Amino acid sequence: MKSLKRGSRLITLMLLLFLVGMGILIAKIQSEAAFYISNSGSRNLGFVYDCNGDILFDDNAEDGDYPAGYFKDVGNLIGDASGQMTNTLVANNMEYLSNYSFTSGITAKGGKAAIYSTLNHSANEAVYSSFGSKNGCAIAYNYKTGEILVCVSRPSVDPITGYADLEDGSLLCKPFYKTVPGSTQKISTLTAGIETMGIDKLMSKSFTCDGTYVNKTGKEIHCHNQYGHGTQNIAEAFANSCNPFFAQLVEDNDWSLDDIINVYTQMGYAVNGAESRYYSIDGITCSRASTDLENKNEFNTQWSCIGQGTSMVSPCQLMMWQSAIANKTGKATMPYLIDHVTNVNGRTVKSAETAYSEKLFSANTAAEVKKIMLENGENYTGKIPGYTLGIKSGTAQVKNGDEENSLLTGFVDDDDFPIAFAILIENKSEYDVTTEAVANEILSSLS
Amino acid sequence: MYNNGLSYAGISLLSLLTHISMLAIVFAKGNYDSVLAPLILSAAVLVSDIVYFFILKFLKQNTYTIDILMITILNMSLIFQSCFGKVSFDFKHFIFCILAVVCMQAGFILTRNYDFIEKHKYIFYGAAGFIILSILLLTGSRGMWIDLGFITIQPSEFLKPVFVIICATSLAAQQKKKKILGIKVVYDNLIILGVTGAILLLQWWCRDLGSLPTFMAVAACAFIMRICYPKAKLSKKLIAGICIAGLAALVVALKFAPSYVQDRLKVDIWSDPTGNGWQQCQALIAIAEGGWFGKGPGHGRLYKVPAADTDIIFSTISEEWGLLAALLAVFMLMLIIVTALINTPRSYYHTTLTTGVAAVFIAQSALNIFGSCNMIPFTGVTIPFISKGGSSMLACGFMIGFLKAGQSALFPIPQRPDKLRQNRRSV
Numbered sequence: 105m106k107s108l109k110r111g112s113r114l115i116t117l118m119l120l121l122f123l124v125g126m127g128i129l130i131a132k133i134q135s136e137a138a139f140y141i142s143n144s145g146s147r148n149l150g151f152v153y154d155c156n157g158d159i160l161f162d163d164n165a166e167d168g169d170y171p172a173g174y175f176k177d178v179g180n181l182i183g184d185a186s187g188q189m190t191n192t193l194v195a196n197n198m199e200y201l202s203n204y205s206f207t208s209g210i211t212a213k214g215g216k217a218a219i220y221s222t223l224n225h226s227a228n229e230a231v232y233s234s235f236g237s238k239n240g241c242a243i244a245y246n247y248k249t250g251e252i253l254v255c256v257s258r259p260s261v262d263p264i265t266g267y268a269d270l271e272d273g274s275l276l277c278k279p280f281y282k283t284v285p286g287s288t289q290k291i292s293t294l295t296a297g298i299e300t301m302g303i304d305k306l307m308s309k310s311f312t313c314d315g316t317y318v319n320k321t322g323k324e325i326h327c328h329n330q331y332g333h334g335t336q337n338i339a340e341a342f343a344n345s346c347n348p349f350f351a352q353l354v355e356d357n358d359w360s361l362d363d364i365i366n367v368y369t370q371m372g373y374a375v376n377g378a379e380s381r382y383y384s385i386d387g388i389t390c391s392r393a394s395t396d397l398e399n400k401n402e403f404n405t406q407w408s409c410i411g412q413g414t415s416m417v418s419p420c421q422l423m424m425w426q427s428a429i430a431n432k433t434g435k436a437t438m439p440y441l442i443d444h445v446t447n448v449n450g451r452t453v454k455s456a457e458t459a460y461s462e463k464l465f466s467a468n469t470a471a472e473v474k475k476i477m478l479e480n481g482e483n484y485t486g487k488i489p490g491y492t493l494g495i496k497s498g499t500a501q502v503k504n505g506d507e508e509n510s511l512l513t514g515f516v517d518d519d520d521f522p523i524a525f526a527i528l529i530e531n532k533s534e535y536d537v538t539t540e541a542v543a544n545e546i547l548s549s550l551s
Numbered sequence: 552m553y554n555n556g557l558s559y560a561g562i563s564l565l566s567l568l569t570h571i572s573m574l575a576i577v578f579a580k581g582n583y584d585s586v587l588a589p590l591i592l593s594a595a596v597l598v599s600d601i602v603y604f605f606i607l608k609f610l611k612q613n614t615y616t617i618d619i620l621m622i623t624i625l626n627m628s629l630i631f632q633s634c635f636g637k638v639s640f641d642f643k644h645f646i647f648c649i650l651a652v653v654c655m656q657a658g659f660i661l662t663r664n665y666d667f668i669e670k671h672k673y674i675f676y677g678a679a680g681f682i683i684l685s686i687l688l689l690t691g692s693r694g695m696w697i698d699l700g701f702i703t704i705q706p707s708e709f710l711k712p713v714f715v716i717i718c719a720t721s722l723a724a725q726q727k728k729k730k731i732l733g734i735k736v737v738y739d740n741l742i743i744l745g746v747t748g749a750i751l752l753l754q755w756w757c758r759d760l761g762s763l764p765t766f767m768a769v770a771a772c773a774f775i776m777r778i779c780y781p782k783a784k785l786s787k788k789l790i791a792g793i794c795i796a797g798l799a800a801l802v803v804a805l806k807f808a809p810s811y812v813q814d815r816l817k818v819d820i821w822s823d824p825t826g827n828g829w830q831q832c833q834a835l836i837a838i839a840e841g842g843w844f845g846k847g848p849g850h851g852r853l854y855k856v857p858a859a860d861t862d863i864i865f866s867t868i869s870e871e872w873g874l875l876a877a878l879l880a881v882f883m884l885m886l887i888i889v890t891a892l893i894n895t896p897r898s899y900y901h902t903t904l905t906t907g908v909a910a911v912f913i914a915q916s917a918l919n920i921f922g923s924c925n926m927i928p929f930t931g932v933t934i935p936f937i938s939k940g941g942s943s944m945l946a947c948g949f950m951i952g953f954l955k956a957g958q959s960a961l962f963p964i965p966q967r968p969d970k971l972r973q974n975r976r977s978v
Contacts, residue, residue: 109895110775110776110902111776111895111896111899111902111903111905111906112891112892112895112902114772114775114776114906114909115888115891115892115905115906115909116892118768118909118910118913119885119888119889119909119913121913121917122885122913122916122917123885125917125920125921125926126878126881126920128926129920129921129924129926130874130878132924132926133835133838133839133874133924136835136839137838137839137842138839140832140835140836140838140839141836141839141840143821143824143832143836144836144839144840146840204839206839206842206843206874207842207843208842209840209842210840
């Protein structure tokens with residue numbers, strides 16, 4: 105009889121395994137049912153609101169329900185449920201918007217499923233308009249909490265009016281995609297210098313700029329000031345955005361390429377073909393920076409550290425580095441777009457919490473970079489009056505030098521108004537709107 | 552005799568009430584053009600219930616629990632299958648339900664006597680060989696189906712009951728070891744190993760890898776039962792070696808599996824909801840739309856998706872009847888297996904047979920339900936009796952007969968010594 109019981113035990117074991125599987129299945133269905141429904145044709149989706157209660161997404165909206173262009177400033181960020189754009193807030197969070205529960209099914213009317221975003225719609229609209237006829241993007245957030253307050257990308261799309269005859273790039277929210285950083289890259293190189301050499305040693309170094317520097321391999325590095333900046337230290341060169349200085353700094357014998365690579369990697373760069381990674385901002389993927397640093401005496405490596413070459417950074421990541429500097433912690437405040445989410449019954453099912461990145465660089469380095477950026481910010485008090493700013497501008501040559509993009513990134517040094525931002529204006533010419541004007545609009549519309 | 556705790560009339564009434572409740576839901580919430588459709592369905596269900604309960608009184612068995620559970624499940628299945636999309640009596644499924652009951656009785660009579668099976672075990676080896684050959688020669692280009700024009704047969708389904716019987720034979724031979732090339736082996740075990748290998752290769756060849764885990768579950772149970780056989784001598788080293796070899800084979804098989812299998816192992820259904828993930832996405836959406844209590848019989852839309860009444864049947868039932876009803880159907884199916892834990896078989900042969908049947912039913916149900924709900928790769932096997940499919944219904948009917956045999960076994964009556972002496976004299 106004892107041996108017969110073994111058969112029963114085997115059957116019991118199989119039944120138990122099956123029952124455990126069924127238990128997991130029921131739990132899975134319970135937790136994912138809203139997501140399944142959001143992918144079905146019979147869904148009923150709730151609204152996305154901004155921080156003041158303005159509607160940013162209405163699945164049932166038709167042309168004429170809202171003023172013309174009402175959704176255009178957030179079109180490629182918030183998106184819609186049509187599947188035309190995949191890297192948007194709605195596309196990646198449809199299960200939260202589903203007016204559905206497993207017990208009561210789909211609620212056609214009166215469902216309270218909603219996403220309450222951190223975005224400020226009126227500020228967003230103002231910033232979007234401030235670009236005038238130019239394309240580009242801007243992103244700003246509270247560097248203490250991580251709330252994204254402004255995020256615009258031009259050209260854009262108003263999902264209600266449809267997807268016909270769109271300009272190239274209308275469906276991309278550019279703050280989350282990599283671009284040539286221009287001289288804003290010098291923030292990273294400055295940070296790497298302080299992190300590895302220490303501020304005293306770095307400040308003790310001076311190099312001369314004659315307008316053009318011929319490096320050790322015989323290649324010329326040109327400065328934007330053809331007459332040169334003369335002999336400078338790092339703070340002056342940073343303020344002057346002097347390319348020859350930074351080329352000589354990279355070549356300096358006291359600084360090894362491994363040092364630069366290590367700090368860059370710690371800051372989130374994919375260096376020399378390392379696997380690219382992404383940040384996820386409430387489901388929206390944000391590409392991380394990348395660059396190639398192979399030989400510090402060669403033009404390409406020096407050019408990458410200056411902000412051209414193969415260096416690529418997203419405006420969002422530029423902004424995140426500002427938080428690590430402004431907070432003097434060396435850790436970036438992770439940005440988020442969803443403040444809280446309510447389900448079909450109006451119960452809050454998800455609330456945002458402030459989170460930080462791993463250490464990108466030391467707190468001491470952050471403090472020293474902050475000082476230098478604040479010094480540089482003093483040069484902008486005329487153009488962006490009324491704020492204590494840490495700032496760095498940049499000009500990036502794109503399309504084989506045929507076009508120049510203008511960039512500006514920085515932060516407001518004010519505990520009551522802790523805003524970090526990054527701005528990009530594409531193909532900028534002398535008489536176009538300036539990045540400073542856009543920054544002014546961001547800060548004035550948020551204050 | 553077993554003490555089942557429930558009276559025959561009581562459990563029959565319970566089964567009848569289950570069907571009446573379901574039919575009431577069909578009348579009240581069903582999607583039908585004419586009331587004739589649910590009326591015909593009701594007549595078929597209730598008459599077959601009553602007729603079978605009546606016939607059952609004349610069958611000589613130790614227990615009737617399995618029969619009543621079987622008729623309960625079959626008629627539940629008939630009601631489900633007749634309602635998908637619109638209420639309409641599924642006559643073909645009804646016929647297969649009746650044939651499944653006939654097969655159950657056949658399987659019961661065939662396997663209730665161990666001596667009979669042991670004496671005729673070579674017939675089952677031959678039957679396995681015949682089925683394998685028929686798959687190789689008659690199913691067309693590496694397919695699974697034999698098309699007879701008026702009906703299609705899936706021979707691999709019939710291989711399952713045959714394999715379960717083969718695995719339960721030759722148990723006593725565990726103690727008759729002989730040396731081959733210096734290694735002690737049991738000849739019958741080698742035959743079983745050979746049949747297992749042949750089935751494995753066959754399934755691989757005809758791309759029916761969905762059934763492979765079911766066969767492997769039966770083989771694993773048979774292996775464990777043989778290890779446990781009284782006085783069977785298997786060293787721990789040998790057991791460990793076999794387990795490691797099995798795992799290695801699994802790893803190699805997964806690595807070199809055909810591309811369509813690799814696709815199913817890796818597929819993220821929600822990234823390809825209109826391609827590779829179509830059926831599973833629709834199945835999960837249907838469960839969500841059905842909720843706990845369903846949209847109502849005939850009000851679903853999943854029936855339009857291929858294999859809605861077979862491979863993704865759990866979701867189709869969930870959508871129209873609710874997740875609770877689908878769980879109840881699976882619970883009833885598992886209850887049949889549970890009877891083997893209450894009315895435990897009285898011989899090692901019947902225990903092995905019962906374990907094999909349990910392995911088939913549990914493995915198939917798990918593969919179907921968990922596969923269609925994207926918890927494991929989607930294999931496309933049926934849930935016994937719940938899914939449509941003649942071959943599967945008949946084969947599973949046979950196997951339920953094996954379970955019955957375990958609970959109403961027939962043992963050879965030993966001859967009395969005085970009778971034995973008389974026989975000798977007459978010789």
